[in-house]
Amino acid sequence: MEYTFDVTMEPDTMRRFLLRHSYGRPTGILGLLISLAALVYLVVRWNGLAGQERILIGALASVFTVVNPLLLCLRAGKQVKNNPYYEKPITYKMAEEGIITSQGEEQVITPWKDIRRVVVMRKAAAVYTSSIHAFLFPFASMGDQKDEIIAYIKEHTA
Numbered sequence: 001m002e003y004t005f006d007v008t009m010e011p012d013t014m015r016r017f018l019l020r021h022s023y024g025r026p027t028g029i030l031g032l033l034i035s036l037a038a039l040v041y042l043v044v045r046w047n048g049l050a051g052q053e054r055i056l057i058g059a060l061a062s063v064f065t066v067v068n069p070l071l072l073c074l075r076a077g078k079q080v081k082n083n084p085y086y087e088k089p090i091t092y093k094m095a096e097e098g099i100i101t102s103q104g105e106e107q108v109i110t111p112w113k114d115i116r117r118v119v120v121m122r123k124a125a126a127v128y129t130s131s132i133h134a135f136l137f138p139f140a141s142m143g144d145q146k147d148e149i150i151a152y153i154k155e156h157t158a
Contacts, residue, residue: 003094003149007141009086013124015076017136020121022072028064035064092137094152099127099135110135112156125150127157 022028039061042054049057080086085103093100098111110129119126119134126134139146 001152002096003142003145003152004091005137005141005143005145005149006089006091007136007138008089009080009136010138011077011080013136013138014080015073016121016123017126017134018072018076019069020119021126021134022068024119031064031068035061039065092135094149094156098156101135115153115157118150118153118157120150125153127153 023032038057042049042057042061046054088103091102093102098109098114101108101110114129116128116130119128123140124136124138126136128134137149142149
């Protein structure tokens with residue numbers, strides 16, 4: 001059995017992926033915990049802190065809770081808009097030999113043995129070929145075959 005679908009990358013899909021990718025790792029979780037701890041410290045010790053200390057601790061509290069998510073959202077939009085790879089739809093074909101990616105005349109086969117892990121999110125699946133590179137498959141692009149395609153991918157990567 002083979003499955004084929006086209007993906008037109010949307011900034012919202014990329015944004016969700018980047019947030020999940022960044023905050024789903026130990027370093028992202030640790031950064032979030034540090035920011036939350038700084039926020040709790042700021043609230044509890046507010047009256048005992050000098051103005052500069054409040055600003056410094058407030059900045060630390062906002063790094064992973066406000067600043068980084070905003071930067072990731074901006075980066076997602078720029079990445080989709082400015083990367084020529086996303087200008088045209090990308091066709092993905094799930095076949096016995098692997099994931100066949102094509103766009104125009106170009107075609108690349110990624111063998112199943114090169115897939116490191118599959119992460120199913122709320123609106124998309126990320127199929128990682130390295131710790132930082134992944135195919136991003138929005139469920140909307142898969143249509144009614146979403147569950148079958150995800151099962152097929154998991155079956156070939158188990």
